[in-house]
Amino acid sequence: MTTTDLEHATSYSPLPDSDHHRPPPSQWRRPITLLSGIFLFMLLFSSLIALVINQHGQQQIAGDGTPLSSNSAPAAKKVLEPISRGVSQGVSEKSNFQLSSAAAVVETYPWTNAMLSWQRTGFHFQPPKNWMNDPNGPLYHMGWYHLFYQYNPDAAVWGNITWGHAISTDLINWYHLPFAMVPDQWYDIKGVWTGSATILPDGQIVMMYTGDTNEEVQVQNLAYPANLSDPLLLDWVKYSGNPVLTPPPGIGSKDFRDPTTAWVGPNGKWRVALGTKVNKTGITLVYETTDFTSYELLDEVLHAVPGTGMWECVDFYPVSTTESNGLDTSVNGPGIKHVLKSSLDDNKHDYYALGTYDPISNKWTPDNPDLDVGIGLRVDYGKYYASKSFYDQNKQRRLLLGWTGETDSEAADILKGWASLQTIPREVVFDKKTGKNILQWPIKEVEKLRSKSTVYKKVLLEPGSLVPLDIGAATQLDIIATFDIDSTVLEAALEADVGYNCTTSGGSSSRGAFGPFGLVVLADESRTEQTPVYFYIAKGTDGVASTYFCADQSKSSTASDVVKLIYGSTVPVLDGENFSMRLLVDHSIVESFGQGGRTVITSRVYPTKAIYSAAKVFLFNNATGITVTANVNAWNMDSANIK
Amino acid sequence: MAMKLWSPFTIVFLVLIFQESLLFSAMADRKFIESVCRSTPSTNLCLKTVLADPKSKDADLTGLALIIVYAVKDKGNKIIHQIKTLEKHGRPELRPVLKYCERVYNTAVTVDVKLAVDALTLGNVKFGENGMADVVVESRSCEDTFDQYALKSPMTEINKGMEDIANVARAIIRMLL
Numbered sequence: 001m002t003t004t005d006l007e008h009a010t011s012y013s014p015l016p017d018s019d020h021h022r023p024p025p026s027q028w029r030r031p032i033t034l035l036s037g038i039f040l041f042m043l044l045f046s047s048l049i050a051l052v053i054n055q056h057g058q059q060q061i062a063g064d065g066t067p068l069s070s071n072s073a074p075a076a077k078k079v080l081e082p083i084s085r086g087v088s089q090g091v092s093e094k095s096n097f098q099l100s101s102a103a104a105v106v107e108t109y110p111w112t113n114a115m116l117s118w119q120r121t122g123f124h125f126q127p128p129k130n131w132m133n134d135p136n137g138p139l140y141h142m143g144w145y146h147l148f149y150q151y152n153p154d155a156a157v158w159g160n161i162t163w164g165h166a167i168s169t170d171l172i173n174w175y176h177l178p179f180a181m182v183p184d185q186w187y188d189i190k191g192v193w194t195g196s197a198t199i200l201p202d203g204q205i206v207m208m209y210t211g212d213t214n215e216e217v218q219v220q221n222l223a224y225p226a227n228l229s230d231p232l233l234l235d236w237v238k239y240s241g242n243p244v245l246t247p248p249p250g251i252g253s254k255d256f257r258d259p260t261t262a263w264v265g266p267n268g269k270w271r272v273a274l275g276t277k278v279n280k281t282g283i284t285l286v287y288e289t290t291d292f293t294s295y296e297l298l299d300e301v302l303h304a305v306p307g308t309g310m311w312e313c314v315d316f317y318p319v320s321t322t323e324s325n326g327l328d329t330s331v332n333g334p335g336i337k338h339v340l341k342s343s344l345d346d347n348k349h350d351y352y353a354l355g356t357y358d359p360i361s362n363k364w365t366p367d368n369p370d371l372d373v374g375i376g377l378r379v380d381y382g383k384y385y386a387s388k389s390f391y392d393q394n395k396q397r398r399l400l401l402g403w404t405g406e407t408d409s410e411a412a413d414i415l416k417g418w419a420s421l422q423t424i425p426r427e428v429v430f431d432k433k434t435g436k437n438i439l440q441w442p443i444k445e446v447e448k449l450r451s452k453s454t455v456y457k458k459v460l461l462e463p464g465s466l467v468p469l470d471i472g473a474a475t476q477l478d479i480i481a482t483f484d485i486d487s488t489v490l491e492a493a494l495e496a497d498v499g500y501n502c503t504t505s506g507g508s509s510s511r512g513a514f515g516p517f518g519l520v521v522l523a524d525e526s527r528t529e530q531t532p533v534y535f536y537i538a539k540g541t542d543g544v545a546s547t548y549f550c551a552d553q554s555k556s557s558t559a560s561d562v563v564k565l566i567y568g569s570t571v572p573v574l575d576g577e578n579f580s581m582r583l584l585v586d587h588s589i590v591e592s593f594g595q596g597g598r599t600v601i602t603s604r605v606y607p608t609k610a611i612y613s614a615a616k617v618f619l620f621n622n623a624t625g626i627t628v629t630a631n632v633n634a635w636n637m638d639s640a641n642i643k
Numbered sequence: 644m645a646m647k648l649w650s651p652f653t654i655v656f657l658v659l660i661f662q663e664s665l666l667f668s669a670m671a672d673r674k675f676i677e678s679v680c681r682s683t684p685s686t687n688l689c690l691k692t693v694l695a696d697p698k699s700k701d702a703d704l705t706g707l708a709l710i711i712v713y714a715v716k717d718k719g720n721k722i723i724h725q726i727k728t729l730e731k732h733g734r735p736e737l738r739p740v741l742k743y744c745e746r747v748y749n750t751a752v753t754v755d756v757k758l759a760v761d762a763l764t765l766g767n768v769k770f771g772e773n774g775m776a777d778v779v780v781e782s783r784s785c786e787d788t789f790d791q792y793a794l795k796s797p798m799t800e801i802n803k804g805m806e807d808i809a810n811v812a813r814a815i816i817r818m819l820l
Contacts, residue, residue, distance in 0.1 A: 158770045159761050254766030345820050410777040411750040561784035
C-alpha cells in the first residue's frame with residue numbers, strides 16, 4: 001500500500017457505510033494477491049529444496065554405510081594417530097611369531113597369570129587393586145608425607161572417583177589409609193576430583209578440590225582436617241558452605257577444575273589458579289581470597305596460549321635460579337623464576353615453561369614465547385599426566401608427583417584387576433647450566449632400596465656392539481650409565497643428519513653415524529622383546545650437533561594389544577659433558593632420566609617373555625661412525641613396603 | 644485496518660512463516676549433523692547411525708557422541724552373539740581364539756562403553772576418548788590373535804566394522820575436548 005494510493009483513495013470521498021467493510025477496490029487487491037503469491041511460491045520453493053536435500057542425503061547413505069575410499073583414507077590416518085593407545089607395527093612382529101613353535105604360541109598368548117602378575121611393580125606407589133589417576137593434595141605434616149589420589153573403589157577403570165590416601169615417612173615406603181573423601185554431598189556426588197593443599201603460616205591445612213555436582217557441574221570445594229593434631233590426618237571435613245566457587249560467566253560448566261595450591265599476593269590476599277579454556281585457547285584464571293570461602297575472580301588471566309585447548313591440573317611454583325633448595329609456593333623476588341605447567345586435555349601430555357611472574361599485574365610471561373606452555377617443553381616425554389608439585393618444608397625441596405596410566409588394553413587391566421602407577425617422586429630444580437629448563441631427579445630416598453651393586457668400567461663399544469651385563473635379577477634396577485665418544489670424530493663429520501625424531505625415525509635399529517647407543521632393558525636372551533633407551537646424535541646442516549634421548553617400546557613385547565611407540569626428545573648436552581642416563585626399571589615401568597634429568601621419559605612395558613629371571617640388560621652401540629666408551633653402575637633394587 | 648490483521652491472507656502469511664522457520668531449523672540441525680560426520684573417518688557410517696536415532700533431531704555434540712557410543716554397544720552385542728554362534732557351529736580349532744574374542748568384546752561393550760558414557764555425562768571427556776580408542780584395540784587384538792594361532796580369521800569384516808564405528812565415536816568425542 002503506497003502513499004500515492006492512499007491519497008488517491010481519499011480524493012474519492014467514499015460513500016458512508018456501504019463501502020466501509022467491503023474489501024478494497026482493485027488497486028488494493030493487486031498488492032495482496034502479489035504478496036500471497038510470493039509467499040506461496042516461497043513455500044513451494046523451500047519445500048522443493050528440502051525435498052532435494054533429503055533425497056540427496058538419502059542417496060548418500062542408501063549404500064551399506066561404508067565410506068567412499070577417497071574421503072576416508074586421509075581422515076582415518078589423521079584420527080588414528082595413536083595418542084594413548086595403539087597397536088603394533090604389524091608385519092615384523094607377525095613374521096617373528098610364526099617362526100616360533102606352535103607350543104610357544106599357545107602358551108604365551110593371550111595373557112597368562114604369570115605375565116600379568118609380573119606387571120605389578122616392586123617399588124612404585126599403587127593401591128592393592130582397581131583404578132587410580134591424578135595425585136592430589138600432596139603435603140608434609142607432623143613427620144608424615146601425605147599422598148591423596150583419584151581412585152575408583154569399584155573397578156580397574158575410571159569412575160566413581162574417591163580420594164584415596166596414603167602416608168609415608170620417606171616417600172618410598174607407604175601405608176594405605178582409609179579414603180579421605182568420598183562422593184557423599186550433592187556438590188561432589190558425581191566425583192571427588194583433583195585438588196591441592198595449601199599450608200597456612202599458622203599450620204592450618206586448607207584443601208581445595210573439584211566436585212562434580214549432581215547436575216554434572218564442576219565446582220570448587222573446601223575441605224580441612226577434622227583434627228590438625230592427628231599426624232595421620234585420617235578424617236576430613238567438608239566446609240558446610242560448599243561449593244566456594246562455581247563456573248564464572250563465559251566458562252563452561254564442564255571446563256572448570258583442578259584448583260592449585262594458593263600463594264600470597266602483594267596485597268596479602270591468597271591467590272588460587274584454575275585452568276580452563278575459551279574456545280581453543282587454554283587459560284589460567286586466578287581468584288583472590290582471604291578466608292578460602294569467598295573469592296574474587298581477577299579480571300586478567302595469569303596466562304593464555306591459543307590452540308592448546310583445555311588446561312587441566314595447572315601447577316604454578318617458584319624456583320631459585322641461584323640456590324639448589326626448593327621454595328615455598330608464595331616466595332617471589334630476585335633470583336627467582338616461576339614455572340607454569342599445564343596438563344593438556346587434547347593430547348594427554350604435561351607441558352611447562354619457565355618465566356617471570358609479576359605479582360602486581362598478576363601476569364606470568366614466558367622466557368621464550370616460542371616454547372610457551374603447551375607448545376614447548378614437556379615435563380615427561382612418555383606416559384605421564386596430571387603431575388603436581390608441592391613444597392616439602394621438611395627437606396626444603398620442591399617435589400613432583402605424576403600419574404602414569406596403563407598402555408595395555410582395558411581387557412588386560414580388567415583381568416589383572418588394577419590400573420595405573422605413581423612415578424617415583426622427583427626433586428625439581430632450575431637447571432643453572434642451561435638456564436632454559438628444569439631438572440627432575442628421583443628423590444634421594446629411593447637409593448635406600450639399592451642392594452647389590454655391579455660396576456662396569458670403560459666398556460668399549462665398537463659400531464654394532466651388543467654387550468650383555470651380568471647383574472642378576474633384572475626387573476628391579478637402578479642403573480646409571482655414562483657414555484664417552486671421541487668428539488673430534490663428531491666435529492670432523494661433514495654430512496648432516498636432518499629430521500631425526502624419536503617417534504618417527506625407526507627406533508634403536510635405525511642406524512646413524514653417531515647413534516643410537518645406550519642400554520637395553522627388559523630384554524630376553526634372544527631379544528625377541530627388548531626396551532632400548534638411547535642417545536642419538538644428529539649433526540644439523542649448520543654443523544651444530546643435537547642429541548636425542550629416546551625410549552623405544554616398538555619391540556618391548558610380542559603382544560599385539562599394547563602401545564609400541566618410541567618416546568623422547570632432544571636433550572641439551574653442553575661442551576665438555578659426556579652422555580649420561582639413569583634408568584629406574586621396575587617391572588612394567590621404566591623411568592629414564594637423560595643428562596641429569598633435563599629430559600625425562602616414563603615408559604610402560606608389558607613383555608610376555610622378558611619377565612622374571614628371563615629379563616636381561618645389555619649395552620649397545622648401533623652407530624656406524626663412532627666407538628662409544630661406557631661406564632655403568634647398576635644396582636638391584638629391593639621392593640618397597642607398601643601396605 | 645484492525646480487522647484486516649486477521650484476514651485469511653494474514654493467517655496464511657503467519658502459517659507460512661512458522662513453517663519456514665521450522666523447515667530452516669530442521670535444515671540447520673541436519674547441517675550440523677553433516678558437518679560433524681564429515682569430520683569423522685567414516686562420514687556415511689556416521690550419518691547413517693546418527694540419523695537412525697530419533698534423538699539426533701535436537702542433539703548437541705555430546706548427544707551425537709552418545710548416540711554413536713550406544714551404537715558401538717549395540718554392534719558389540721551383535722558381534723558377541725555372532726561369536727557364540729561361531730563357537731557352537733564353527734571349526735573346533737577356532738574356539739580358543741573365539742573365547743578370547745568374546746572376552747575382549749565383552750570388555751568393549753561393558754567397560755569401554757560405560758567409561759565413555761560416564762566421561763561424556765560427567766564432563767571428563769578424555770576418558771571417553773580412551774574408552775573408544777580401546778574398543779579399536781580390543782577388536783584388532785581379536786583379529787590379530789587368529790593370526791598368532793596361525794588360523795584364518797572368520798571375523799575380519801566384523802572386526803573392521805567395529806573398528807570403524809568406534810573410530811567415528813572417538814572422532815566426535817575429540818571435538819568436545
